[in-house]
Structure formats: C-alpha cells, structure tokens
Amino acid sequence: MISKKNWFLMAAVVGAFIVAMLTAAVPQQPVAIAGEENGYYGKKAKYVFYFIGDGMAMPQINSTEIFKGTLNSSEPMYKDKLNFTVFPYQGMQTTHATNSFITDSAAAGTALASGHKTANDVLAVDPTNKIKYKSMAEMAKEKGMKVGIVSSVSIDHATPAVFYAHEPSRNNFYEIALAISDSGFDYFAGGGLLAPTGKKKDRPDALEIAKQKGYKVVNSQDEIMSLSKKDGKVIAIQPGLAKDEAMQYEIDRTNQLSLADFTSKGIELLDNPNGFFMMVEGGKVDWACHANDAATTVRDVMAFDNAIAEALKFYAKHPNETLIVVTGDHETGGMSIGFSGTKYETFVSKISKQTLSFEEFDKQVKAYRTTVGETGGNLQDWLPSLANNFGLTELTAYDKQRLSEALAQSMLDPKKRAKDEQTYLLYGGYEPFSMTVTHILNQKAGIGWTTYAHTGVAVPVFAQGIGGEIFQGYYDNTDVAKKMMSIMDVKFQQ
Known part of the structure; x- marks a missing residue:
C-alpha cells in the first residue's frame, strides 16, 4: 500500500510531466523580455503594409460593417x-x-510613424522644433527597402507628410512639398500638392524640382496605369482632383482611379528582392466625418478596405514574409450607432439612398443661391432633390422647419452669416442646408454625431502576418510604431 506522503509525491511528478508535455505540444510565440514589450524576436518582415484610416475608429468600422450588411x-x-476586421x-x-x-x-501621425509623441500641429519634430523624429519609412529606405506613400488626400497633408518631412507646422505645405523629392522615396501617389509654388505662388515649382531630382511625375490615368519599374522614382497624381487637391469621395467617384488602384500599382512598382514599405492613408474618411456625413464616411471606409484587399492578394503569395497593419490616427466626429430619436433601433439602410457627398451637394446649393438670391430660397424647390439624392421622402414638420431655417442661412453670403455659438453647433462652419440634410438623414438612420472635430477615444489596431501577434493588447500609439520597427x-531612434 502506497503511503499518503508517497502518493502526493507521485501525483506531483505526474502533474509536472503532463504540464511539460502540454507545453511542448503548444507552439510558443516570440515573447518580449520585461521592459521591452514592443520587442519581437522572430523572423523579420520583408514586406510591410501600413494602412491608416484617418479619423477611423470603431464607430466608423462598425457602421460600415452594418451598412455593408x-x-x-x-x-x-x-x-x-x-477585410481587416477578420485579421487574427x-x-x-x-x-x-x-x-x-x-x-x-500631425501629432498622431508623428507617433504612428516615429514612435514619438509631439504637440498638435507639429510634424515629426519635438514640440520645441529642436529634434527631428525619424520615421520607419526613412529607416526602411536607409536599410535598402523601397518605400511608397499613398493617400486619398493631398500627399503633403499631415498623415503622409509625417513619414518624410519634419516641420514645426503641418501648414508649411511648400517646405513639405520640397521634402518629397529630398526623401528619395520610390513611389508617391494619390492626391496632389496644396502649395507647389508656395503660399504666394512665387517659389520654384516643387514638382519641377522633383523632376530635376530624378522623379517621373505623371497625372493622367493612362500614364499612371502604364508605369513600370523601369520608370524609377515616381509621383503619380490622380487626374481631375476634387477640392483641396484630394481624390474624389468614393460616393462621387466615377471613372477615376481608386485608392485600391494606386495601392495595386504601388505593389507592382515597389516589389523587389530587398523588400518594401508602403503606407496607404484613407484620408477622406476623416473629412467626411468632420462634415458629419455618414453615407460618405462608410463608402470611403469601404474604399479603404478595397485597398487592403490588394495587400492581401500580395500577402497570399508571400505569407511568411509580409506584415499588414491597419489602424486609425484618431476618431473624428464623435460618430455613434444610436440616436435619441430612434431609441434602440437603427435603420442604417436609409443612408444607402444617398447618391452624392455633402461636397457635391454644396455645389448645387451654391448654384441655387446664385440663381435665386438671398431672399429667394424656397424649400419646395428642393423636395425632389432631397427625395432623389437622399431618399428623404417622409419629412416631419420639425424636419421642414430645420431645413427652411438652414436654407435661409445658406442663401446668405458666407461673410454675412451668423458666427454665434448656436450657429456653429448647428452647422459647424459647413454649408448650413447641406449639413442639415445629412444630419436629418443620419438621425433617421439611427446614427449620431457629437462634434465637427476629433475625439479622444482609443482606436483599434488590426494585424496579420509576420509578428502580428505582438499587436494584441492595449497600448499607446507610439507603441504601434515601435512594434512595427x-x-x-530597424532601430527606434530615442
């Protein structure tokens, strides 16, 4: 008979043996040592995709999933x-x-690109403008990788700019434009430049300077689609740009190239034995959210997701060499799935009736103002358009009151409009009639907004491929950059 003492000893030995066997059977992920939670000790990525949805957080993502459904x-x-919400x-x-x-x-982009915090408005330098923060794109280039920067807004805008420029203000557009060709990066694509000849339009053209430094600058669809690796360094600007040198909102795009097209072309041009780094920004998600336009927002998130699909096609061919990271820089608009008027119900399908962005609708409002004058606005004139372009066929008396008041404001010259707090809360500095139309449609769909600016909520991160497992958890935006580095x-620059 086994004594009680020996029985416990045998149980301990058997238990230890079972634990050892189970541990050996479970694949172990690379683990960072204490104090180095961003460290990765496995195989390094040869191909790196960094997708940043500007203004995109969980509300924009969830709304798009519901809308797509x-x-x-x-x-x-x-x-x-x-595509990215199923990343592992x-x-x-x-x-x-x-x-x-x-x-x-600018501040969020600096953190995501370099791993360093800075102040709002500051672009890849410290708040005192004494220290330049090197981005992972610059490090990749130094390492011998090819580098591409793609955006649906102007390529001198804050998010793309933090990867190649260093300025005390994000509004130094001419200096940022010059930094494009100084970077030596291989592929810039999407939007254009906001101030290629400076604020006073009296400086040497930044695109001409880029040509002198070896860049091929193309701005026709045929030229862009015909690009090949023999063309060398490229700046590809979509023809027929929309407002502020940006690509069209997806809801307005007809035959123009998409963000996915520019991503696919970038992969073709950048693929090489030394690997590549590509940052792709869905910049107009942010702009649509600033304007509280839900239909335009979700369409641009879908366009962003289509660009990610191009990276996934490449990943399928190189699964053991590729990393794809998708995130946002901040949330914009205080978007929510839920509105007090619809209580516990949503009717997101209602926004599918919208056929154009607030920006395109603004053009109709301005043309109408020119035709009828300051006192000639009549809501009845707009009812067919509201039905055809927004699906607004059942307007309450309160809806009509709001629309009539907003139309009266839109008929005024912008310089004559009220600048008080109430007016700002209603229209946020946008075209009053357009803003009220989209607000009413969104509210009927059960979608709410709290601001015309950004919010401070946390933003999700999605990863697939080499090293993706270290993106699990809750961390700072600077850590996204450090993990990727x-x-x-490449070594994080202290």
Missing part, C-alpha cells in the same frame, strides 16, 4: 465583416498628443 443581405440584423491579431491604441487628450493628425528590424 444591408447591401449584401435582406436579413435585418446582418453585419458583413471587412487585434488591439487598441491611445491617441493623445503631448498637449491635448484630443490629437490632430522591431518586426522590420
């Missing part, structure tokens, strides 16, 4: 996943700047 199914509760590794990042819990794109095998 309404398009693809007749089931009332169907939600269709996006997911985390959350905080977004504050050094001087505010609510960041702008570790997987790329």
Whole structure:
C-alpha cells in the first residue's frame, strides 16, 4: 500500500510531466523580455503594409460593417465583416498628443510613424522644433527597402507628410512639398500638392524640382496605369482632383482611379528582392466625418478596405514574409450607432439612398443661391432633390422647419452669416442646408454625431502576418510604431 506522503509525491511528478508535455505540444510565440514589450524576436518582415484610416475608429468600422450588411443581405440584423476586421491579431491604441487628450493628425501621425509623441500641429519634430523624429519609412529606405506613400488626400497633408518631412507646422505645405523629392522615396501617389509654388505662388515649382531630382511625375490615368519599374522614382497624381487637391469621395467617384488602384500599382512598382514599405492613408474618411456625413464616411471606409484587399492578394503569395497593419490616427466626429430619436433601433439602410457627398451637394446649393438670391430660397424647390439624392421622402414638420431655417442661412453670403455659438453647433462652419440634410438623414438612420472635430477615444489596431501577434493588447500609439520597427528590424531612434 502506497503511503499518503508517497502518493502526493507521485501525483506531483505526474502533474509536472503532463504540464511539460502540454507545453511542448503548444507552439510558443516570440515573447518580449520585461521592459521591452514592443520587442519581437522572430523572423523579420520583408514586406510591410501600413494602412491608416484617418479619423477611423470603431464607430466608423462598425457602421460600415452594418451598412455593408444591408447591401449584401435582406436579413435585418446582418453585419458583413471587412477585410481587416477578420485579421487574427487585434488591439487598441491611445491617441493623445503631448498637449491635448484630443490629437490632430500631425501629432498622431508623428507617433504612428516615429514612435514619438509631439504637440498638435507639429510634424515629426519635438514640440520645441529642436529634434527631428525619424520615421520607419526613412529607416526602411536607409536599410535598402523601397518605400511608397499613398493617400486619398493631398500627399503633403499631415498623415503622409509625417513619414518624410519634419516641420514645426503641418501648414508649411511648400517646405513639405520640397521634402518629397529630398526623401528619395520610390513611389508617391494619390492626391496632389496644396502649395507647389508656395503660399504666394512665387517659389520654384516643387514638382519641377522633383523632376530635376530624378522623379517621373505623371497625372493622367493612362500614364499612371502604364508605369513600370523601369520608370524609377515616381509621383503619380490622380487626374481631375476634387477640392483641396484630394481624390474624389468614393460616393462621387466615377471613372477615376481608386485608392485600391494606386495601392495595386504601388505593389507592382515597389516589389523587389530587398523588400518594401508602403503606407496607404484613407484620408477622406476623416473629412467626411468632420462634415458629419455618414453615407460618405462608410463608402470611403469601404474604399479603404478595397485597398487592403490588394495587400492581401500580395500577402497570399508571400505569407511568411509580409506584415499588414491597419489602424486609425484618431476618431473624428464623435460618430455613434444610436440616436435619441430612434431609441434602440437603427435603420442604417436609409443612408444607402444617398447618391452624392455633402461636397457635391454644396455645389448645387451654391448654384441655387446664385440663381435665386438671398431672399429667394424656397424649400419646395428642393423636395425632389432631397427625395432623389437622399431618399428623404417622409419629412416631419420639425424636419421642414430645420431645413427652411438652414436654407435661409445658406442663401446668405458666407461673410454675412451668423458666427454665434448656436450657429456653429448647428452647422459647424459647413454649408448650413447641406449639413442639415445629412444630419436629418443620419438621425433617421439611427446614427449620431457629437462634434465637427476629433475625439479622444482609443482606436483599434488590426494585424496579420509576420509578428502580428505582438499587436494584441492595449497600448499607446507610439507603441504601434515601435512594434512595427522591431518586426522590420530597424532601430527606434530615442
């Protein structure tokens, strides 16, 4: 008979043996040592995709999934996943700047590109403008990788600029434009330049300077689609740009190139034995959210997701060499799935009736103002357009009151409009009639907004591929950059 003491000893030995066997059977992920939570000690990534949805957080993502579900199914509760929301590794990042819990794109972009915090409005330097923060794109170029920067807004805007420029203000557009050709990066594509000849339009053209430094500058669809590796360094600007040198909102795009087209072409041009780094920004998600235009927002998130699909095609061919990271720099608009008027119900399918962005509708409003004058506005004139362009066929007396008041404001010259707090809360500095139309449609769909600016909420991170597992958890936006640098095998600059 086994004694009680020996029985416990045998149980301990058997238990230890079982634990050892189970541990050996489970694949072990690379683990960072204490104090180096961003370290990665596995195989390094040869191809790195960094997708940044400007202004995109969970509300924009969830709304798009619900909207996509309404398009693809007749089931009332169907939600269709996006390409990146099924990535195996997911985390959350905080977004504050050094001087505010609510960041702008310059400060957030600096953190995401370099791993350093800075103040709002500041572009890849410290708040005192004494220290330049090197981005992972610059490090990749130094390492011998090819580098591409793509954006649906102007390529001198804050998010793309933090990867190649260093300025005390994000509004130094001419200096930023010159930094494009100084960077030596291989592929810039999407939007144009806001001030290629300076604020006073009296400086040497930044694009001509780029040509002198070896860049091929193309701005026709045929030229862009015909680009090949023999063309060398390229700046590809979409022809027929929309307002502020940006690509069209997806809801307005007709035959123009898409963000996915520019991503696909970038992959073709950048692919080489030394690997590549490509940052792709869905910049107009942010702009649509600033204007509280839900239909335009979700269409641009879908366009962003289509660009990610191009990276996934490449990943399928190189799964053991590729990393794809998708995140946002901050949330914009205080978007929510839920509005007091619809209580516990949503009717997101209603925004599918919208056929154009607020920006295109603004053009109609301005043309009408020119025709009828300051006192000639009549809501009855707009009812067919509201039905055809927004699906607004059932307007309450309160809806009509709001629309009539907004139309009266829109008929005034912008310089004559009220500048008080109430007016700002109603229209946010946008065209009053356009803003009221989209607000009413969004509210009927059960979608709410709290601001025309950014918010300070945390933003999700999605990763797939080499090293993706270290993006799980809750961390700061600077850590996103540090994690990526570790997987790329480039050294974070203290």
